[in-house]
């Protein structure tokens with residue numbers, strides 16, 4: 001056993017209950033899940049101010065399809081799944097716009113800006129069946145205006161004290177459904193819930209006995225509160241963890257766990273794609289070559 005690569009091992013043992021709850025025979029109801037959470041009242045502070053809502057209009061009201069993170073003043077990061085859905089909506093005459101400074105979908109928030117999307121791209125090796133490489137980028141038609149309520153996401157950095165195998169310093173935020181119904185609906189206001197992010201080693205152990213292997217570039221994430229899970233429209237949600245005393249961009253919600261009780265929630269491991277993102281930022285058109 002590669003114990004040298006495992007950090008916070010004692011903590012891990014106390015968490016073995018959670019891990020065994022993922023075995024195929026455990027009843028779905030016992031599996032920890034991120035629905036619910038708490039309303040965010042002040043979106044004008046880090047890291048909430050780095051979240052963009054990807055919205056379209058349906059029957060006169062706004063729907064937040066996905067969330068994204070503000071990487072530069074003109075580039076947002078989200079999942080490839082979201083990018084593909086933006087494309088499909090566009091082909092059906094529904095245009096998705098990015099809204100920064102957003103909190104309440106129904107109202108106009110301080111510093112709120114609705115910005116048209118000029119182009120987007122999914123990772124070249126995104127696989128919609130396996131969800132491998134589930135990352136996508138969005139280019140805005142004009143730069144966001146930075147302010148207290150609109151800021152760039154804080155880049156990931158290493159922190160030797162971080163418990164990377166079982167990271168409980170994290171939370172998730174977005175406009176996903178907060179009650180479990182079959183209807184496609186948003187939470188009208190931004191909500192957040194604490195989550196636990198499992199490291200690659202642990203995520204692999206947790207999925208090796210299942211029929212659904214861990215997609216490339218993703219990690220398992222679960223609600224710190226066992227009633228919490230990710231749901232419809234939580235896709236691309238910001239997942240942030242504490243590093244060196246600040247909240248950094250750790251991941252993007254890559255698969256919800258609402259209608260798939262047998263499958264854990266997944267997070268795109270954003271730092272793994274930092275190089276790809278950097279190249280895309282420098283030269284948007286050469287991005288697809290990578």
Ligand SMILES: *[C@@H]1O[C@H](CO)[C@@H](O)[C@H](O)[C@H]1NC(C)=O
Nearest residue numbers: 125126127128129130131132
């Ligand atoms: C996606 O992955 C599946 C399973 O490995 C594979 O059969 C399929 O060809 C892949 N699709 C693409 C577009 O690569």
